Amino acid sequence: MNKTYCRNCEKETVYVIKTGIQESVVKGVSIHTQVEHAYCQECGAKVFVPSLSEKNLSRVDEAHRKRIGRIQLPEILNLLEQYNIGAKPLSLMLNWGECTILRYLRGQLPDKEHSDRLLSLRDPEVFSNLFSERKGILTGVARRKVDKSLADQLKPDTKENIKRNMPKAALLLFFDQEPGDCNGNKSFQLERFVQAVLFLAQKGIPVTRLNYLLWLTDVLHYKRKKESIFGVPYRRFESAVAPDRHFWIYGALTETDISFISLQNEWIVQALHEADLGGFSESEQEIIKNIRTRESRPTEDLIPDILQKISMIKPFHEIPFSLAAEWISYGSVKEGVLTNDR
Ligand SMILES: [Zn+2]
Known part of the structure; x- marks a missing residue:
């Protein structure tokens, strides 16, 4: 049984979760998301559960990004995984500040230009072009990791490659x-x-x-x-x-x-x-x-x-x-x- 503090009952009580639709306005954009709220089982008052609140916020953030066409947080993580590269090295390769992508991973919303650039890198050909231009700034180990992941993704049988x-x-x-x-x-x-x-x-x-x-x-x-x-x-x-x-x-x-x-x-x-x-x-x-x-x-x-x-x-x-x-x-x-x- 999950318990949290109920201000109405002035003690820890068991709570229940109910889902509902919530409208939020983020920077002038109205967004509807499904949210979960907790209610005290004894008195029925709304209670605060930090983990639920965090989940609701990230749902709103996700929906907001989708609505305005910005890259999603999991997509940034996928990108790093796709090319086996760290947030700092990729930032440097893009000529951004060393911590730029780290900040995005902590939830900062990338501007349109950065977002579009990151989204474009999902195409291995695009990433490969950036890599061949900028790989000099990576360490040997980092470079080999990217090289290997790229080799697996680039189509090896194109005429040009042959x-x-x-x-x-x-x-x-x-x-x-x-x-x-x-x-x-x-x-x-x-x-x-x-x-x-x-x-x-x-x-x-x-x-x-x-x-x-x-x-x-x-x-x-x-x-x-x-x-x-x-x-x-x-x-x-x-x-x-x-x-x-x-x-x-x-x-x-x-x-x-x-x-x-x-x-x-x-x-x-x-x-x-x-x-x-x-x-x-x-x-x-x-x-x-x-x-x-x-x-x-x-x-x-x-x-x-x-x-x-x-x-x-x-x-x-x-x-x-x-x-x-x-x-x-x-x-x-x-x-x-x-x-x-x-
Ligand atoms: Zn209560």
């Missing part, structure tokens, strides 16, 4: 080789390769330089862990080193991830968006970051007489990782490029 994904799918098929000395004991890691390219090409980088730095990154990691990072074979390319079929790989990334700019006699690779190093281990990140930091200085000293060493490889032949690892000078280990080596 066209966009086919080049990468072909790469995965082509580079699907057993781990061995040619790929540094690692199967092909396309996504990490792409992120490293984005990271190194953030400010634009000549393609020959990019090729060389990717190779150095892989060889340095191989020297430390007997395993490469990207699982891609490298070949002698003219008097330099390049990932196998590198123009094909970069071609698959143009327009979505990178663009090519012609500068004097060089092709410059320019990243089109930020890199996400979240998929790399700490030691992998350390090497990639070291390599980029050294970018401003000549890195040839990592491998003394590099040109002469490369000339020993037949043109367009693969350079085994075990051989390349021997070329790395011991000095670079001491300099900290290979920290934690022992």
Whole structure:
């Protein structure tokens, strides 16, 4: 039996609940809702029960929002759940104050513009556009959560998607080789390769330089862990080193991830968006970051007489990782490029 204080009886009494229709006026809009009121069983007077009163208020609020076309509170919660994102990160992605959506969750009525924006995000395509523009402000963990929920919701079989994904799918098929000395004991890691390219090409980088730095990154990691990072074979390319079929790989990334700019006699690779190093281990990140930091200085000293060493490889032949690892000078280990080596 539920009891509450009855002012008429001046004591706690048992109450009964009766439903009825109530008219409320919210900001000049008349709204009719079903409400529940409690009455003292002994004297019949209306009594106050906080939980019922709260429920009635939220019914009025819900009806009011519906009436004026604003997003409902449960719909905001559904939206956060739909994309596995928190109220604060979504607020930031929308360029609103950090606590804006939190305030809406506490019951504040969003203005028409905010309400419409939130409602539009129920469409995964719309959300996906916002996400690709603004995901840089999310943490790696938050980003991956959203990424995963989006992947499940976006229709994977649209023509546009197939066209966009086919080049990468072909790469995965082509580079699907057993781990061995040619790929540094690692199967092909396309996504990490792409992120490293984005990271190194953030400010634009000549393609020959990019090729060389990717190779150095892989060889340095191989020297430390007997395993490469990207699982891609490298070949002698003219008097330099390049990932196998590198123009094909970069071609698959143009327009979505990178663009090519012609500068004097060089092709410059320019990243089109930020890199996400979240998929790399700490030691992998350390090497990639070291390599980029050294970018401003000549890195040839990592491998003394590099040109002469490369000339020993037949043109367009693969350079085994075990051989390349021997070329790395011991000095670079001491300099900290290979920290934690022992
Ligand atoms: Zn009473």
